[in-house]
Amino acid sequence: MKINIKKQSDVKSSEITPENIYHNRRKFIQDSIKIGVGAAALGSVALNFPEALASGASDASGKTLNNIIRNNIYPLNEKMTSYEAVTTYNNFYEFGTDKEDPALNAHSLKTRPWTIKIDGHVEKPGDYDIDDFIRPHDLEERIYRMRCVEAWSMVIPWVGIPLADIIKKLKPTSNAKYVVFETLVDKEQMPGQRREVIKWPYVEGLRMDEAMHPLTLMAVGLYGEELPNQNGAPMRLVVPWKYGFKGIKSIVRMRFVEDEPNNSWRRLAPNEYGFFANVNPTVDHPRWSQASERRIGEFRRRETLMFNGYGDEVASLYTGMDLKKYF
Amino acid sequence: MKRIIYLKILVHIVALLPFCWLSWQGYLLMNDQSNELTANPIQFIHHFTGNWAIRFILLGLAITPLRKIFGWNRLIQFRRMIGLYAFFYVTLHLSNFVILDYYFDWAAILKEIIKRPAITFGMVAILLLIPLAITSTKGWIRRLQKNWIKLHKLIYGIGILAVIHNIMMVKADIFMPMIHITLLALLLGYRFAFRERQA
Numbered sequence: 001m002k003i004n005i006k007k008q009s010d011v012k013s014s015e016i017t018p019e020n021i022y023h024n025r026r027k028f029i030q031d032s033i034k035i036g037v038g039a040a041a042l043g044s045v046a047l048n049f050p051e052a053l054a055s056g057a058s059d060a061s062g063k064t065l066n067n068i069i070r071n072n073i074y075p076l077n078e079k080m081t082s083y084e085a086v087t088t089y090n091n092f093y094e095f096g097t098d099k100e101d102p103a104l105n106a107h108s109l110k111t112r113p114w115t116i117k118i119d120g121h122v123e124k125p126g127d128y129d130i131d132d133f134i135r136p137h138d139l140e141e142r143i144y145r146m147r148c149v150e151a152w153s154m155v156i157p158w159v160g161i162p163l164a165d166i167i168k169k170l171k172p173t174s175n176a177k178y179v180v181f182e183t184l185v186d187k188e189q190m191p192g193q194r195r196e197v198i199k200w201p202y203v204e205g206l207r208m209d210e211a212m213h214p215l216t217l218m219a220v221g222l223y224g225e226e227l228p229n230q231n232g233a234p235m236r237l238v239v240p241w242k243y244g245f246k247g248i249k250s251i252v253r254m255r256f257v258e259d260e261p262n263n264s265w266r267r268l269a270p271n272e273y274g275f276f277a278n279v280n281p282t283v284d285h286p287r288w289s290q291a292s293e294r295r296i297g298e299f300r301r302r303e304t305l306m307f308n309g310y311g312d313e314v315a316s317l318y319t320g321m322d323l324k325k326y327f
Numbered sequence: 328m329k330r331i332i333y334l335k336i337l338v339h340i341v342a343l344l345p346f347c348w349l350s351w352q353g354y355l356l357m358n359d360q361s362n363e364l365t366a367n368p369i370q371f372i373h374h375f376t377g378n379w380a381i382r383f384i385l386l387g388l389a390i391t392p393l394r395k396i397f398g399w400n401r402l403i404q405f406r407r408m409i410g411l412y413a414f415f416y417v418t419l420h421l422s423n424f425v426i427l428d429y430y431f432d433w434a435a436i437l438k439e440i441i442k443r444p445a446i447t448f449g450m451v452a453i454l455l456l457i458p459l460a461i462t463s464t465k466g467w468i469r470r471l472q473k474n475w476i477k478l479h480k481l482i483y484g485i486g487i488l489a490v491i492h493n494i495m496m497v498k499a500d501i502f503m504p505m506i507h508i509t510l511l512a513l514l515l516g517y518r519f520a521f522r523e524r525q526a
């Protein structure tokens with residue numbers, strides 16, 4: 001079954017202004033979200049957002065959860081974080097270092113036309129237009145926990161493509177051991193880059209087995225709509241068992257390499273941020289504890305789960321590794 | 328005399344404005360109305376109260392240089408107030424940590440204070456502020472005489488601890504803490520230079 005997600009262009013423009021989304025969420029959700037679920041993976045049941053979800057205040061309906069249970073990789077019975085919080089509380093230093101900055105400043109980013117450069121050890125290198133890049137793939141909805149290294153967390157319904165599907169099409173050679181991602185550099189579009197808070201471009205990487213893991217998603221949307229700029233439009237990485245900073249945003253380049261890349265935060269403070277950055281309550285950040293976290297919208301802290309609760313799926317990737325050393 | 332009272336009231340009002348604003352925003356939050364506290368109000372309050380605490384500490388340290396440079400001797404009458412407001416915002420900052428952030432989870436709180444040097448520095452700074460706040464009354468000034476001046480020199484150390492705490496707590500953007508450090512260096516440097524010249 002083909003998965004359809006309405007593009008913004010398919011929605012009446014009166015329905016896509018942020019104010020409208022904010023004030024009229026129920027209608028927006030009903031009108032604009034028609035996501036089907038891949039027959040092969042999940043069974044052919046259409047996924048309709050429950051109305052209550054529109055406010056971000058309620059649990060998903062039983063029907064939605066049933067689909068998810070079969071997949072066994074989604075968190076259950078966890079309230080989704082409100083659309084407003086997901087889109088106004090962001091770490092995206094390209095648009096400023098305060099959490100509110102990206103939502104205020106990211107309108108200057110132009111996400112079309114957008115080119116993704118593929119290079120390195122790969123059979124199909126080249127400059128791909130974003131739409132050509134996405135079009136061959138079905139879009140899936142995945143509800144994931146997102147744990148920031150700063151000890152707060154969210155639950156976000158992403159829309160995207162399993163990264164493995166993308167990589168298979170690009171055909172990396174046997175020399176490709178890692179994938180490196182880069183964010184756009186453009187001081188005009190990304191005003192935060194006028195100061196060298198981080199050495200631009202933002203760089204992240206995954207080991208090939210991590211990149212090919214079925215949980216790893218290349219997201220192009222959330223809450224059933226195209227990604228807002230402040231969340232990393234037009235395309236960003238989502239690796240739910242790792243700290244949020246691995247989820248590089250507004251990607252313009254994917255390079256297949258042999259050696260482990262040096263990712264931005266590790267470059268900045270190697271004793272504080274690692275390459276793997278797996279969520280791990282037993283390995284503290286030197287300046288704060290990672291044992292607990294604050295779920296956005298909740299008052300009390302909650303315990304942080306090993307691999308952010310995805311241990312059953314991903315722990316085997318790291319057997320025999322000392323996670324205190326490879327944090 | 329009258330004028331001083333009016334001025335003092337004015338300073339009180341200005342010094343309480345950040346707190347009033349924060350309370351107002353908190354009220355909006357509790358009533359589910361849109362507010363400025365972001366999606367993570369507790370972290371916002373950490374930053375807000377910490378920054379106001381440090382501003383008042385720096386302002387308190389600025390009184391003497393301003394008096395000397397511009398001859399505004401009256402300023403001395405506001406120093407105690409400003410010091411007490413520094414203590415007030417620091418207390419809010421610590422209360423936020425203990426109550427809202429860790430909700431009286433004393434084991435976790437103690438562990439953070441002991442294990443994280445940045446928090447340790449902040450805690451020492453707060454503890455050192457307590458005797459200054461207690462002895463800020465006229466009675467104590469009279470009782471301690473010369474020792475009062477000596478005791479209140481602690482504020483230099485507190486300022487240093489506070490800016491160290493500040494820069495260590497920040498993730499990558501050290502712009503604001505660098506401004507605080509620069510101001511502190513200027514204020515302490517001025518005192519040092521001035522003392523040399525007098526000698």
Ligand code: HEM
Nearest residue numbers: 370373374377378380381417424449450452453489493496
């Ligand atoms: C004189 C005493 C203190 C001063 C002047 C002070 C000031 C500050 C400042 C300016 C910040 C950074 C705000 C920002 O990043 O914008 C900060 C952060 C912080 N302070 Fe303090 N502080 C003091 C004591 C303490 C104490 C005693 C504790 C806890 C026991 C504490 C806990 C924290 C925490 C947890 C943060 C980081 C919040 C976050 O980034 O999530 N501070 N403080």
